Amino acid sequence: MSGMKITDSPWLTEQMARNILSVIQTSDSNKMRIPAPCAIRCQVVSQSLASMSGCDLDIEVGSIRWLPEQDVLVVHDYDWLEMYESHGGMDLDDFFVAYWRLIDGERKVVIMRSPNDYGEYSVFDYVEGDWYPTERVSAGTIEFPPVPTYPGLWPKRLSEAVRDGEIEYLGLPSTRMDPEDSVRRLYNRSDVRAALLNNVDSQTCVGANVNARSLDSDTNRRHRPVQLTTMESCIDTGAQGGCAEDIDAVTTEAHQIVQAIINDPDEAPIDAYLWETRFARILGTPFDPKRIRYDGHMTQIHNFRLRFAEEYMEMVRDFVNNHVAQNLDPRIHELGARYLSRGYDLMTYSRQALVGIQSNNKRRATADDWEAIHTYMLREIDKCGAESDRHDMMLGLLSACHKVPAASTGRVSDQLVMNPALFDPLMAALRYYGIAAHLFINDDGQIERRFTESWELPCTNCDDVGITVNPLEWQSFNARGRICPGCAG
Numbered sequence: 001m002s003g004m005k006i007t008d009s010p011w012l013t014e015q016m017a018r019n020i021l022s023v024i025q026t027s028d029s030n031k032m033r034i035p036a037p038c039a040i041r042c043q044v045v046s047q048s049l050a051s052m053s054g055c056d057l058d059i060e061v062g063s064i065r066w067l068p069e070q071d072v073l074v075v076h077d078y079d080w081l082e083m084y085e086s087h088g089g090m091d092l093d094d095f096f097v098a099y100w101r102l103i104d105g106e107r108k109v110v111i112m113r114s115p116n117d118y119g120e121y122s123v124f125d126y127v128e129g130d131w132y133p134t135e136r137v138s139a140g141t142i143e144f145p146p147v148p149t150y151p152g153l154w155p156k157r158l159s160e161a162v163r164d165g166e167i168e169y170l171g172l173p174s175t176r177m178d179p180e181d182s183v184r185r186l187y188n189r190s191d192v193r194a195a196l197l198n199n200v201d202s203q204t205c206v207g208a209n210v211n212a213r214s215l216d217s218d219t220n221r222r223h224r225p226v227q228l229t230t231m232e233s234c235i236d237t238g239a240q241g242g243c244a245e246d247i248d249a250v251t252t253e254a255h256q257i258v259q260a261i262i263n264d265p266d267e268a269p270i271d272a273y274l275w276e277t278r279f280a281r282i283l284g285t286p287f288d289p290k291r292i293r294y295d296g297h298m299t300q301i302h303n304f305r306l307r308f309a310e311e312y313m314e315m316v317r318d319f320v321n322n323h324v325a326q327n328l329d330p331r332i333h334e335l336g337a338r339y340l341s342r343g344y345d346l347m348t349y350s351r352q353a354l355v356g357i358q359s360n361n362k363r364r365a366t367a368d369d370w371e372a373i374h375t376y377m378l379r380e381i382d383k384c385g386a387e388s389d390r391h392d393m394m395l396g397l398l399s400a401c402h403k404v405p406a407a408s409t410g411r412v413s414d415q416l417v418m419n420p421a422l423f424d425p426l427m428a429a430l431r432y433y434g435i436a437a438h439l440f441i442n443d444d445g446q447i448e449r450r451f452t453e454s455w456e457l458p459c460t461n462c463d464d465v466g467i468t469v470n471p472l473e474w475q476s477f478n479a480r481g482r483i484c485p486g487c488a489g
């Protein structure tokens with residue numbers, strides 16, 4: 001808007017790139033984030049519900065249709081009932097992730113909810129002509145990426161396993177308790193107190209149970225023949241404030257699942273990523289360390305992700321160093337020359353202060369540390385006196401940042417000036433010399449930008465009022481104490 005671009009600043013360019021990276025990586029590297037191509041998050045509803053909204057679709061059993069009017073996927077009522085167990089007893093408002101895939105040469109749509117337990121997915125035929133998502137990559141556009149089908153890769157779906165009697169659900173304690181305890185009655189103070197007390201436990205019991213089930217799915221790759229209840233019910237116990245007995249049971253089941261894996265007489269290999277990020281901190285490694293496998297799917301995906309993030313940031317830094325850092329408006333270096341040495345001093349002070357903070361305290365600089373540095377810098381800039389001198393100092397500082405890479409990284413960074421404290425003075429300086437634009441709202445309510453293109457030079461010694469379109473001339477006029485070239489001799 002001001003006539004400047006994000007890519008005029010090395011620091012802002014890098015921060016923007018980092019933001020894009022947050023699709024796969026947060027500051028908590030244990031949080032696995034994997035963007036899946038040709039997949040979307042949407043609701044899946046039954047044909048009956050679609051009809052009720054006035055949308056009649058032809059749907060065959062086994063296929064899934066995209067309903068563009070509602071942006072939802074629709075399945076035959078029969079399939080809706082069939083897939084009930086495979087999606088945690090979904091009702092009609094649940095969101096799924098749908099993947100458009102090529103399986104054995106056929107176009108399919110795979111749906112699942114998140115989180116999901118072993119076998120909680122369904123596969124439908126894609127109907128030709130229906131909408132499907134595509135993904136643009138550097139090599140072109142991909143659609144229906146193929147997925148492998150080797151034996152053992154696709155678990156038996158949960159609803160089929162339940163129907164075949166392969167799983168016994170013991171049931172939550174509340175299902176066997178006196179109905180008095182669970183029947184609806186007036187909510188009183190002790191209910192609130194109990195709910196508050198339960199809250200902490202209930203949140204942790206969900207995480208523990210979901211993590212334990214994930215570890216079991218990944219390690220044993222089979223439906224657990226005896227389960228407390230479905231994963232969905234365990235989650236509801238926590239999320240919807242189940243009774244203490246249920247919360248205990250869900251936590252106990254989590255413990256039992258993990259213990260069974262630890263004590264497994266067959267010593268099944270355990271995925272390194274899952275164990276180290278979810279269990280090792282509390283449990284250590286209470287089994288033969290040789291069981292930790294580093295080639296498991298989860299570990300591989302995690303490593304791919306880290307490597308991609310590293311390579312991507314390397315690419316960004318190259319771009320910043322070879323393009324952004326070289327492309328600073330040359331007028332900034334010209335105008336910054338006047339105060340360049342003081343700009344260097346200020347930059348050196350700040351960088352040394354940061355290094356001091358980090359090495360003395362063995363931590364990264366905090367917001368307070370930065371504020372102290374910024375306050376010092378602003379004070380030094382204020383000391384310059386006249387308005388024009390303060391602007392020159394800002395440009396000297398910006399020029400210095402671009403000329404001297406940070407010693408610790410060897411990279412050009414203008415982080416020192418691209419922060420809320422110094423950004424305003426910087427923009428003021430850039431506007432003062434016509435490098436950045438002034439913004440205003442015109443009579444039509446539109447934002448307009450206007451660059452200062454000429455400067456009046458009223459001499460304080462004689463009556464001469466010169467005019468210049470050259471910001472450097474404007475700078476020397478001010479630096480001379482506002483005296484015309486004639487009077488200056």
Ligand SMILES: [Zn+2]
Pocket residue numbers: 459460461462463464483484485486487488
């Ligand atoms: Zn004069």
